[in-house]
Amino acid sequence: xxxxxxxxxxxxxxxxxxxxxxxxxxxxxxxxxxxxxxxxxxxxxxxxxxxxxxxxxxxxxxxxxxxxxxx
Amino acid sequence: xxxxxxxxxxxxxxxxxxxxxxxxxxxxxxxxxxxxxxxxxxxxxxxxxxxxxxxxxxxxxxxxxxxxxxxxxxxxxxxxxxxxxxxxxxxxxxxxxxxxxxxxxxxxxxxxxxxxxxxxxxxxxxxxxxxxxxxxxxxxxxxxxxxxxxxxxxxxxxxxxxxxxxxxxxxxxxxxxxxxxxxxxxxxxxxxxxxxxxxxxxxxxxxxxxxxxxxxxxxxxxxxxxxxxxxxxxxxxxxxxxxxxxxxxxxxxxxxxxxxxxxxxxxxxxxxxxxxxxxxxxxxxxxxxxxxxxxxxxxxxxxxxxxxxxxxxxxxxxxxxxxxxxxxxxxxxxxxxxxxxxxxxxxxxxxxxxxxxxxxxxxxxxxxxxxxxxxxxxxxxxxxxxxxxxxxxxxxxxxxxx
Numbered sequence: 187x188x189x190x191x192x193x194x195x196x197x198x199x200x201x202x203x204x205x206x207x208x209x210x211x212x213x214x215x216x217x218x219x220x221x222x223x224x225x226x227x228x229x230x231x232x233x234x235x236x237x238x239x240x241x242x243x244x245x246x247x248x249x250x251x252x253x254x255x256x257x
Numbered sequence: 258x259x260x261x262x263x264x265x266x267x268x269x270x271x272x273x274x275x276x277x278x279x280x281x282x283x284x285x286x287x288x289x290x291x292x293x294x295x296x297x298x299x300x301x302x303x304x305x306x307x308x309x310x311x312x313x314x315x316x317x318x319x320x321x322x323x324x325x326x327x328x329x330x331x332x333x334x335x336x337x338x339x340x341x342x343x344x345x346x347x348x349x350x351x352x353x354x355x356x357x358x359x360x361x362x363x364x365x366x367x368x369x370x371x372x373x374x375x376x377x378x379x380x381x382x383x384x385x386x387x388x389x390x391x392x393x394x395x396x397x398x399x400x401x402x403x404x405x406x407x408x409x410x411x412x413x414x415x416x417x418x419x420x421x422x423x424x425x426x427x428x429x430x431x432x433x434x435x436x437x438x439x440x441x442x443x444x445x446x447x448x449x450x451x452x453x454x455x456x457x458x459x460x461x462x463x464x465x466x467x468x469x470x471x472x473x474x475x476x477x478x479x480x481x482x483x484x485x486x487x488x489x490x491x492x493x494x495x496x497x498x499x500x501x502x503x504x505x506x507x508x509x510x511x512x513x514x515x516x517x518x519x520x521x522x523x524x525x526x527x528x529x530x531x532x533x534x535x536x537x538x539x540x541x542x543x544x545x546x547x548x549x550x551x552x553x554x555x556x557x558x559x560x561x562x563x564x565x566x567x568x569x570x571x572x573x574x575x576x577x578x579x580x581x582x583x584x585x586x587x588x589x590x591x592x593x594x595x596x597x598x599x600x601x602x603x604x605x606x607x608x609x610x611x612x613x614x615x616x617x618x619x620x621x622x623x624x625x626x627x628x629x630x631x632x633x634x635x636x637x638x639x640x641x642x643x644x645x646x647x648x649x650x651x652x653x654x655x656x657x658x659x
Contacts, residue, residue: 198314200601203357204591207526207609218349219356219606241589244597245310 190228190250192236194221198247205239205248212236269540269639270294270302270564279638283535283581286569293554300562301555304569306576306593308553313565313598317548317557320600331436334488335481337600344599346472351485351603354466360607364614366401370394371618379622382653383629387502387645394615395497399490402607404462405449413490416442420491442490443483450479489604496539497608499643501615503536504529506634506644507583509627514585519624522617528585529612534592535583537568538642542596567593568642626651 192212194205201220206213212228212235213221228236228250240248270289271277273296277285290304303309312318319340326338333339336347353359374393378384400410419438423431449464459465467482477485508515518528542565546557557563571592572580578589595602602608628634629648637643 200598201352202595202601203606204530206357215357217356217358218352219358220352238588242591244591244593245314246591 189230190233190236190252192223192226192228192239193249193251194223195247195249198245199243200245200247202244204242204244208242209235209239212239267639270296270304270566271540271569272638273297277638279636280634282540282568282636282638282642283572286537286566287572287574287581289566290569290573296564300564301557302564302566303555304566304573306570306573306591308555309565309567309570309593310597311552312555312557312563313544313596313600315550315552317546317550317559318563318598319545319547320543322545322560322562330439330487332484335484336603337488337492340599346475347485348599348603349472350470350477354463354470355603355605355607357606357610359466360402360610363398363402363607364610367394367398367611367614368618370397370401371615372622375619375622379651379654383648383650386505386647386649387498387643390619391502391505391643391645391647392494392498394501395611396494398611399493402463403486404460404464409445409449412442412445413494417490417494421495439487442487446483446486447479450482492602493604493607495641496604497611499641500533500536500538500608501612502634502644502647503538503636503642504532504612504616505619505626505649506628506636506647507532507536509649511583512625512627514583515620515626516624517585518616519620522620524585525613525616526609527587527590529609529616530590530592531583531585531587533594534571534577534587534590536642537571537592537594539594539596539602540568540640540642541566542600565596567596622654623651 199220201218203215203219203221205221206215212223212225212232214224216222225232236250240250271282271285274285274288276288286304289302294302294304296302303312321333321338321340323333326333330338336344336351339347371394374390378389396410396414397407399413400407416438420435423434425431425434453459453464453468459468467477467485470477518524544563544565546559546561546563548559550557570576571594574580576591595605626649629650632648634644634647
């Protein structure tokens, strides 16, 4: 089954925290306030939230890519 | 330090636009980004969101030239005045102390402070809200965060006023005044730190965090802690007060949006982000270029200072749909009201928590409010945008109704 894969570019992420504030089901904050992806492979239902997080990231640090392996 | 005024953006770059209006500056910010702009002082002004975000993360861009320091400081302020590996080291130490998990413990204190402040005027039906609420709240929370008695707040307020609005006829006199205030505050803090160390218990507050935090076995020296607190006082006390005043002033004039938030406080986190985007209380900053490079339509030269205007980026039509309209549940709200890149505001999570919690509790106590008829809020045009005075009226209630 085709799913989408969320990745965060650690070089770009500046810890704004917009992703985990908006979508705690997909992201959580580590002890520094930087995001951890909770769910790397996004289901169909999770896709709008993931896209929302991508578009709300001030540093454009989040990407969604196709993943046929469904990791 | 004689040319300090030439390096830091003291005047609002948008004030050079014919459309500038301190009460509603958003149009002027948009005009600033419409074509490449160089200020009368010869400094480039970055106003497009994409330019600013890419510029800020460029390795040749720093927040300091290592010689000039803002805010009356005589050495680089930690972490704002540092860059590269040294900056990353301090951020790794400091970020955990301001992470969402660490500051969540302060929510009950914010709520009870709101109650305490509101009790002071709720029976009157009107108030100058900036002094009685917006400014009072972050100061009291800051003292709570540090773990100091509320009665010590005066030390920090005096220091903040001396540094932000120093007395004196010349720049030199003003800097000397600010430096003396810094000495007084450092002496007070030294005493606090001595007492805390002597007690043997660092404590789970910020002072305790400074005394016990470490990275690879390296801990903060006394001089470093004093330096960090110096910046925190300035950055933490003024900006949250300013932001709260802008947000409440906007809600006071938009009753239907206010009613929506009163009815559903779960919308507040998104609404606060949107009003931070629209109001952009910290309007601009300065950056220093260490090597020649080109970026988009710009050519930067080593040794130049550049103004970066967060407030303009936040109304950039290339980055936001209908940017001059406030949409409380706006999607694609990638605003940079807390700056961008490595110097993203260290206190952003604390600021958000304070604003969201304060508005929620304020709305519980005072759900209907408006600008006092015949009076107007006055907005600052330069520096940090704030509404002062903020003359607010509301339906009076008895103080013990909670």
